[in-house]
Amino acid sequence: MNETEYEVIIIGGSYSGLSAAMALGRSLRKTLVIDSGKPCNEQTPHSHNFLTQDGKTPKEISESAKKQVSEYETVHLQEGKAIDAKKSESGFEITTENGEKFHSKKLIIATGIVDEIPEIKGFKESWGIPLIHCPYCHGYEYKGKKTAIIANGDKAVHISSLVKNLTEDVTLITRGKANFTDEQREKLNRNKIHIIETEVSELKNYSGMAESIVFSDGTEIKFEAVYGAFPFHQHSEIPKKLGCEFTEFGHIKTDQFQKTNVPGVFVCGDNSSMMRSVSSAVMTGNVAGAMVNMELVTDCF
Template sequence: MENQYDVIILGGSYAGLSAAMSLGRSLRKVLVIDSGKPCNEQTPHSHNFLTQDGKTPKEISTIAKEQVEKYSTIEFYEGFATSGIKTENGFEITTENGDNFESKKLIFATGIIDEIPNIKGFKECWGISLIHCPYCHGYEFQNKKTGIIANGDRGFHIASLVNNLTEDLTIFTRGKANFTDEQFEKLKQNNIEIIETEIEELRHQNGMVESLILSDGKVLNFEAVYGAFPFKQHSDIAESLGCEMTEMGHIKIDQFQKTNVTGLLACGDNSSPMRSVANAVYTGNLAGAMVNAELVGGRF
């Protein structure tokens, strides 16, 4: 394997593969470095993506990679990128195995890692019946008894969306509720109960939630739970290279997926609160096109 490329893409899931295809079709020499650990690997079905509605995330990514591999200028490296530096001609990336690769441009499609609370049953249910997005999974849980584990503006926002899918809603704030007076009134008008008691366990069968067990011993039956939890970047290389971050913790980008670091773009979940396969594919495609435009400008 050579070590000089037009573009290195960190992350080989939907956003990274979409960026690679865009570049491969312009005959750019591309290296995709991927550790093979997508954040949605436990999710049984992906929805709200035309032509692929109901497929498993693995099915979609497998087809995508097979199609991208047909472009002869694209190469894949299985491993985790541990560091990166800015060079005179672009960037140099080092992997955990000590391999070094250089490129003129760099695209981050590294995704994020959800910091799920250390509560029994949460990990097993995450992405199955403990879900993050009503657009991606809400339709399948319509009219179900539903809990929302969130507080403040995020909890209120989720409640407003999910209320259109089911009227049987309860918010669990896991501590003192942090809503404005107007939000409290809206929640009350929509008969949404607020429970501040801590959660001890999410009881389930094969990832399908059955009940929440609270710290005071109460057992409350539920069929679906939404959660809004903190996250961290899957890779810290972008920040180490000087990329600005948003208040929420995303890589800060402009409307063309460009960061404040010249030649470095980001796409997918690492730079957008809209977490969906469709958005990852779109932003990856755009990032690839923008990188190609920069490469064209450098020689034409």
């Protein structure tokens, strides 16, 4: 093999991609990890609910992971952005933004997703800090606080049920007409969850802490914690270009071993799971790495 040929290429070098790389490195597989350095949680100050790493910054965890993975001599980490992938006679041809081409027998896509944050003052700069997405990742730190949830429909009811376990003071902000069934409304009412249908015009925060929400009618309400549930899209177009199937929610469809419908293509992390946490990303990456190694073994043994 030359320096452009690998047994496995991993697109995406955050938690799931690095986890897959470690599994492959420990199996002596010549592996290339291509990473653009744009993790979706780069603004998040602390990561939680990951045993042995609880409370560390996302950067601390990823830097430690990179250091450990780089010690495996068959794994190469490369900065860059993969922009295209094609099936080839031997497997796959990957093209990066600067025109480099690499080849591999198997492909793991760990590119994550991009949250579509509304163009509302204070939202983008607050995302992942005072405007949070996951009760499991950050809810404990805001237990007992006056809490707002910016969401509508089924997602709003789901998050409300989780947050209600952490605090009694919950307000649901639907940013327009509430979209709930009669049964859902009854549940929300029974749990004393107040609903505000007015559009939001600004989220104010001070030193990384939620301060208040300003509504389009000029009303301003103080909150100590704010959750947001927003749409997302895939960070990379490569899965679509290769013909990967997607779920109704927009995740890449896999079997229990992180394998897609495209032979030789595996995916892991946020791009294929509703469980958005570092621990889940690491787990799915480990599974993908092990299963790719198993395919390589089966191909030649």
